[in-house]
Amino acid sequence: MAKYNPKKIEQKWQNKWYSSGVFKAKNGSKKKKYYLLVEFPYPSGDGLHVGHCRSFTAFDIIARKRRMQGYNVLYPMGWDAFGLPTENYAIKKGVHPSVVTKKNTDNFRSQMQNLGLSFDWSREIDTTDPKYYKWTQWIFIQLFKNGLAYKSKISINWCPKDKIGLANEEVIDGKCERCGTKVEKKEKDQWMIKITNYAERLIKDLEDVDYLEKIKTQQRDWIGQSHGAVVKFHVEGIDEDLEVFTTRVDTIFSGTFLILSPEHSFIDKYRNKIENIEEVLAYREGAKNASDMDRTNQDKEITGVQLKGIMVRNPVTNEEMPVWTADFVLDHYGTGAVFADAHDKRDFKMAKKYGIPLRTSIKPDNEELTQKVKNLEECFEDDGTLYNSQEFDGLKSADARPKIIEWLSAKGLANSKITYKLRDWVFSRQHYWGEPIPMVFCKKCGWQPVKEKDLPIKLPNVKKYKPTGTGESPLSLIEKWVKTDCPNCKGPAQRETDTMPNWAGSNWYFLRYIDPKNNKKLSDDSAMRYWMPVDWYNGGMEHTTLHLLYSRFIFKFLWDIKAVPASVGSEPYKKRTSHGMVLGEGGIKMSKSKGNVINPDTIIKQYGADTLRIYEMFMGPFEQMIPWDTKGVVGCRRFVDKVYNLAAQKKMATKTDEALKKVLHKTIKKVGEDVENLKFNTAISSMMEFVNAWQTSENGLDKKDLADFLRIFSPFAPHLAEELWVSLGNKDLCCQQKWPKYDEKLIEEKRVLLIVQINGKVRDKIEMKAGSSQKEVEKLVLKSEKIKVLIGDAEVKKIVFVYNKLINIVI
C-alpha cells in the first residue's frame, strides 16, 4: 500500500462529504436534536487563526460524535461581518466593504472546509446580508415600540485628530486605536437600549443554566447587584429631601456629612441657595475634563468642595450635617449621593483633609483595634458590632441592617432598594459599515420607526467611507438617502444616520441558523420549538460580559414579546464553555507585527488537516491558554502515520489478542468520557497508548476491532478514518457509523498490581488476582523476603488495607 498522503486523501473525502450533504441538519426530523454552536468569526483579511481552528475542531469532534450517537445535529457557521477593519480597509483602498467581505468569507469558508469541519453549509448566514439585517433592524423597532430604545445625550469617546466618535473597544489605553491620539469626551445624542430593565432576570436566570462557574461569576460581577436602602436626608430651610443609596445602613449613626456627585441635579436646582456656587461649578467643570485615566487612578488625591449654606439633618441622630461635592461620587450609580462617615476609607480621608467632624458607630471584635477606631486613628470598613446607635447597640452589622431599614421605613425615611452597576447600552455608532438604525426623525411627530414592510433599510452606496469630521456618520452626507417621509404623518423627515454596533447582528444569529431563508419571520416557530435552546455554546472568555450578556438579554426580550415560542424558555443557551487562546511560540500573543502568526493552510499543506486537528486538541487542556509549538505538530503527524501504517500494512489478525482487546475497550470508554468533558488531550493520549499497544502486539487487530477503533478515531482524524474505513471493504461512510459501545466485562481487571508500603513509603509491588482479601494479601506480603528484612525486629502497629490498591504496614 502506498505511503500516507494526506493531500490526496483529505481533498477526496471533503468533496464526498460536502457534495453528499451528510452534515445537513434536518428540520422537522423525528430524531432527537442536538444544537451545537461556536461563535461565528469576524472574517478578517488575515484569514482563519489557529485559535479558531482549535475551538471549531473541538466542537466538530463533539458534533461528529453526536451524529454517530444518533442525534440530528445542527452545527452551523456564518459571518459576523460588519466591523471596523473592513471599513478601515475600504477607506484606505477605496474598495466597497461588501467586496472585501465577500473575498474574506470565501477564504474563511475554504479554510474551514480544508480542515474537514462538519458544518452544515446550507445554513450559512452573513450579518451584512440585507436579508439578514432586515431582522436585526426589525428587532430594533420592537425594542423601540416596547420603550426599551431611547435617545439620550451622553458623553462619548472622541478622537480630536480623526474627528470621529469611538466605541469603547476602539479606545486602547485611553488612545485612539487608529492614530494613537489621546481620546477626549464629547456629548452626543445616542440611541440607548434599556438592558438595565433586565438586570435582575439576567442574574437570577443564571441559576437555571449550565455555564462554567467563572462565566456566571463574571456576568454577576458585571451586572453588579447590591442590596441596600435609599435614605432621605431633609435639607434645612428647603422643602426637599436628598436621597442617598447605601448598602451600609448599619453605619448611619456615624454619618456626619453628605457628598453629592459634581453633576448632581440638586446643585442646579438650588444654585441661588449655594453661597459658593461659582466654586462648586468650577469644581464640576474640572471633574468633567478629568479623563477616565485620571479618574481611575488609585493614588489620586481626594478633592471636594463644600456646598456652603446647605445643611441636612441626619434622620437618626437628628444632627445637622454639611453637604459636600466630590468627584469620587458617581452621578450614574445609586442616587448620585452618599452619606459619609468614619467607616469608609474615602470619606475618612476626605474628612481628615478638610477637618470635617467624624464619628464611629461600628467596632471590631479586637479590643486593641477598637481603641484605634474610636480614636479615629484607623478607618474600620468591615462589618462589626454597633455602638453609639441607640436601641441598635450591640447588634451585629448584618442583623442591624434589616432592622434599621424597617425602623426607618416605618417613619417614611427609607426604602430598601437594589441597585446595579450595569448601565444602559449605547447602541449608536458613527460609522458606515453597520446596520442602519431604522428610525426617522420628524419635526412634528418626533422619532418614528420605519414601517416594518419597508425593511430592510439598505445601506446606500457612498463614494467616501471616511468619517465626516463633524461626528456624524458618513451616511449623513447622502442627502437623497437622509431625506425621507415621516412614516406617521407623511411630512418631510430625516433618517437616522448612525449605525448599530457590531454586537447587533450577533445578538440573535443562533435563531437564524434554524431557519436561515425565512422572509416572513426571524425564524419559524415550529423550527424554534424543535431546535431551541442551543444545547452547547462555546466561545471566548472576552465575550462573557458583552456578546453573551447582550444576546441573553435580547433573547429574553424576544421571548417576552412572543417572537420566540413560550415553550422554548427565556434562556438561549443551555450550556456555555470557553476555550483558551492559542499563543505564539514562546507564549506571546500571535500578531502580524511580531511575525509569529501561524497560518493553518501552511500546516495543512505540510502535515495534513488530520494532523493539525489532532495537534490542536493534543496541545493542552482546552480551557487553557497555550503556546503554539511546531515540534509538537511533528509528534502528532508521527501518530497519524503510525495509525495509517498499522492499519494499512500490518496483516489483519483473525482474532485480536486478548490483552489488546482489553486496551481497546478501555480506550473506547476513556475517549467517550473525555470528549464530553472537553478533555481532548487525554482522549488523544489514550488513543496513542492504544496504538502503541497495537504496534507491539503479536497479532494485531481483527477487522471488527479495527473498525471499532476507526469509529472513535474518526471525529479526531475524519479523513484518514474514512480512507481506512473503505480499505476494510466498506461502501458507506465512517462518519455515519454508530459510536461503539465498550464491554464492561473486558474492562474489569482480573489481576492487579498491589502497592506494598511500610510507614507510607512504597517498598514493593506485588501482582495478584483482583479481589483478594486483606488476609490473603497480608499472608503473602509478610512472607516476602524483601519485606521481612525491612520490618526486621520492629513491631507491626497497624496494617492499612485498601481493596485492590495497596497495603500499608505501620511499624
Place this chain on the structure above:
RNA sequence: GCCGAGGUGGUGAAAUUGGCAAACACGUCGGACUCAAAAUCCGAUGCCCUUAAAAGCUUGGGGGUUCAAGUCCCCCCCUCGGCACCA
C-alpha cells in the same frame, strides 16, 4: 484593593478526586539502518550520590491533619484573567 483561575521534569502536560507523582508527547543522549544525511526503528531520560546497585530528595514557600497529601486545612509568595473611587 476585590473576585476568579493557576504554580508539577529541559518543554507541553497527566494523575481514576486522599492511595505507585511525572502517563502521553516534545526535546536531549545512545544505538540500529545508511557511503552519508534525512526519515524510520530500538533503548535511556525528575533531581542528587554513584562504575553499578541500594538509599535519599522532589509537585511555588512554610506549617498542620492523616497509616498515606500534587490533592484536604491555615499562613505567605508569584503568574495570568476579570472588575475597579459602585457608597
